[in-house]
Amino acid sequence: MSVEATARQPQPLFMSGNEAVAWGARLARPHVIAAYPITPQTVVIERLAEWVAEGKLDTEFLHVESEHSALSACMGASALGARTFTATSSQGLLYMAECLQYASGGRFPIVMMNANRALALPWNIYGDQQDSLAVLSSGWIQIYIEDAQEALDMTIQGFAIAEHAEVLTPVMLNLDGFVLTHTYEPVDVPAQADVDAFLPPFRTPSKMSLEAPTSMGFTAGPAHYTEFKVQQHRAILRAERVASEVDQEFGRRFGRSYGGAVVPYRCEGADVVLVTLGSVAGIVRETVDKLRARGVAAGMLKLRLMRPFPEREIVQALSTARFVGVLEKDVSFGYRGAVFSEVSSALAGSAARPALLNFVAGLGGRDISRNDVEQMFVELQSATVRPLGEQVRFVGVNSNG
Amino acid sequence: MAEAARLKLALSDDEPFLGHKACAGCGGSLAVRLALKVLGERTFVVLPAGCMSAVGFLYPQLAFGCNAIISTFAGTASMMSGIAAAARALKLRDYHVVGFAGDGGTADIGLQALSGAIDRHENFIYICYDNEAYMNTGVQKSGLTPFGARTTTSPVGPHAAGARSRKKDIFEIVAAHGIDYAATATVAHAHDYIRKVERARTTVGTSFLHVLAPCPTGWGIETSETLAARGFSPCEQQTRLGASAACRMT
Numbered sequence: 001m002s003v004e005a006t007a008r009q010p011q012p013l014f015m016s017g018n019e020a021v022a023w024g025a026r027l028a029r030p031h032v033i034a035a036y037p038i039t040p041q042t043v044v045i046e047r048l049a050e051w052v053a054e055g056k057l058d059t060e061f062l063h064v065e066s067e068h069s070a071l072s073a074c075m076g077a078s079a080l081g082a083r084t085f086t087a088t089s090s091q092g093l094l095y096m097a098e099c100l101q102y103a104s105g106g107r108f109p110i111v112m113m114n115a116n117r118a119l120a121l122p123w124n125i126y127g128d129q130q131d132s133l134a135v136l137s138s139g140w141i142q143i144y145i146e147d148a149q150e151a152l153d154m155t156i157q158g159f160a161i162a163e164h165a166e167v168l169t170p171v172m173l174n175l176d177g178f179v180l181t182h183t184y185e186p187v188d189v190p191a192q193a194d195v196d197a198f199l200p201p202f203r204t205p206s207k208m209s210l211e212a213p214t215s216m217g218f219t220a221g222p223a224h225y226t227e228f229k230v231q232q233h234r235a236i237l238r239a240e241r242v243a244s245e246v247d248q249e250f251g252r253r254f255g256r257s258y259g260g261a262v263v264p265y266r267c268e269g270a271d272v273v274l275v276t277l278g279s280v281a282g283i284v285r286e287t288v289d290k291l292r293a294r295g296v297a298a299g300m301l302k303l304r305l306m307r308p309f310p311e312r313e314i315v316q317a318l319s320t321a322r323f324v325g326v327l328e329k330d331v332s333f334g335y336r337g338a339v340f341s342e343v344s345s346a347l348a349g350s351a352a353r354p355a356l357l358n359f360v361a362g363l364g365g366r367d368i369s370r371n372d373v374e375q376m377f378v379e380l381q382s383a384t385v386r387p388l389g390e391q392v393r394f395v396g397v398n399s400n401g
Numbered sequence: 402m403a404e405a406a407r408l409k410l411a412l413s414d415d416e417p418f419l420g421h422k423a424c425a426g427c428g429g430s431l432a433v434r435l436a437l438k439v440l441g442e443r444t445f446v447v448l449p450a451g452c453m454s455a456v457g458f459l460y461p462q463l464a465f466g467c468n469a470i471i472s473t474f475a476g477t478a479s480m481m482s483g484i485a486a487a488a489r490a491l492k493l494r495d496y497h498v499v500g501f502a503g504d505g506g507t508a509d510i511g512l513q514a515l516s517g518a519i520d521r522h523e524n525f526i527y528i529c530y531d532n533e534a535y536m537n538t539g540v541q542k543s544g545l546t547p548f549g550a551r552t553t554t555s556p557v558g559p560h561a562a563g564a565r566s567r568k569k570d571i572f573e574i575v576a577a578h579g580i581d582y583a584a585t586a587t588v589a590h591a592h593d594y595i596r597k598v599e600r601a602r603t604t605v606g607t608s609f610l611h612v613l614a615p616c617p618t619g620w621g622i623e624t625s626e627t628l629a630a631r632g633f634s635p636c637e638q639q640t641r642l643g644a645s646a647a648c649r650m651t
Contacts, residue, residue: 064482
């Protein structure tokens with residue numbers, strides 16, 4: 001089947017975050033897509049299936065029987081050097097948990113979109129970040145997306161990062177469920193020819209082939225296992241530099257780049273900085289502007305990568321801040337927010353010793369309002385170095401809750 | 402079956418599965434070796450976590466002469482599906498995709514993925530080597546352990562008389578999907594087994610072979626008894642798994 005290559009759309013198309021991911025996946029020309037439906041990811045795979053049906057996308061689309069099978073099938077396809085894509089969310093991501101570690105250990109450069117959604121129980125289909133942060137240590141590169149254009153562009157960039165010879169590590173693209181997956185925005189759709197030039201077909205010597213048969217994903221005992229794991233760790237660490245290079249190259253070709261692992265916003269000389277990730281960055285940025293207009297030296301540090309973790313960039317961006325908050329939509333039960341732990345850990349190696357607060361908000365899709373964010377800055381400004389165990393704030397909890 | 406007759410059952414210098422660490426008298430490794438002699442070098446082999454992956458490629462001692470990969474325990478059929486899909490997408494020619502999973506890996510934890518793959522008529526051969534318990538982990542009861550059989554998790558004592566459930570009829574389960582080809586066999590009748598692998602090799606779509614593969618370690622039989630042992634199965638299964646193995650096309 002030959003597929004007519006799409007030209008660059010003359011006008012931006014109005015599409016949701018999910019559709020932007022689907023467009024990115026389509027333009028990346030994956031050989032195999034294996035996916036299982038779950039709210040709020042479904043539109044991604046519906047669009048891809050439609051394009052296959054219409055002859056606009058030439059791919060092997062597998063209707064698998066579970067998320068576990070989706071990722072397992074992607075691994076099998078990737079083992080032959082095929083480009084593979086899948087998408088999931090929440091319970092589905094956790095159902096894949098075993099395969100997540102398998103895929104990263106096997107060094108399969110799969111790209112997967114995850115619609116960030118709360119975890120049961122109580123059952124809840126709305127957005128938070130508990131799912132992806134629960135699998136932070138699964139060996140996947142974790143990218144957090146803020147808007148639909150970034151979703152499309154990062155799906156394409158995701159393949160370039162994952163398949164880079166120095167990386168060969170799977171990529172998880174995280175979009176806030178509903179807030180981003182179901183919000184419509186104008187999105188520029190690049191021409192297929194330009195994407196092809198940026199992202200050539202995946203070539204690797206590390207694959208099963210009929211010409212040079214090999215064993216992949218074998219057993220390794222105590223004498224060899226560690227060396228494989230050290231290689232894996234070094235590879236994902238290299239992804240930070242590679243992601244930055246890929247982003248710059250993308251910027252040169254398409255006129256859009258996203259700034260690497262972290263994006264400081266008005267952090268220079270900032271006294272009070274809120275660190276966050278995902279779509280909530282939009283209202284934090286607005287709040288920073290509002291506070292700056294009032295003379296408050298506020299800033300925001302947006303994290304785009306959670307793995308590899310950009311420790312140095314974080315320490316550098318927060319070097320002047322006396323008050324640092326972390327706003328995240330998850331909690332590691334029995335301790336604190338997972339992102340807060342990571343940021344605190346990075347700052348332990350910094351000369352600056354800011355007062356730290358952790359704002360846990362937006363759980364199960366609860367709205368995070370402008371007023372909520374402004375109050376976080378207010379509280380931060382009066383923060384002192386808290387005793388251990390007193391740094392976590394659950395935002396907007398009903399008094400009778 | 403000229404091809405089957407041509408194949409020498411004895412070990413040759415170019416065995417596709419040689420140098421593994423299976424126990425003496427292992428029925429499972431025999432099922433793998435014989436099938437790969439039929440399928441040849443241009444084969445992608447998938448093995449879930451289990452005996453064959455434990456003994457077949459413990460780095461750096463890799464016993465497969467063809468492409469081989471370990472899947473997750475539950476993911477034999479789904480990983481094979483991905484391989485089959487990639488082979489189509491990459492326009493490969495003249496190859497086979499085969500999986501070897503045990504009874505537990507097939508009838509218990511891997512059943513969902515197997516069901517989906519048969520439903521899609523994936524073009525591969527799934528071989529269930531049935532030694533009637535989870536042998537790799539030390540002889541625990543599986544869904545294909547026969548009623549009354551003693552295993553380490555279905556012991557015999559004053560309050561228990563071995564396995565309390567009947568052996569699942571995995572052949573009928575698979576056949577009910579409308580699979581392209583399914584057959585039962587036993588390693589004791591190698592030529593019959595080889596003939597069925599031949600049939601699977603030329604089948605377009607999904608093939609499933611249920612092959613009884615005695616495990617001397619788990620069954621407590623002599624290693625010389627592998628080809629003589631018939632298992633402790635209900636009579637109906639004995640018929641299926643005997644010399645006159647049922648062979649069904651749908």
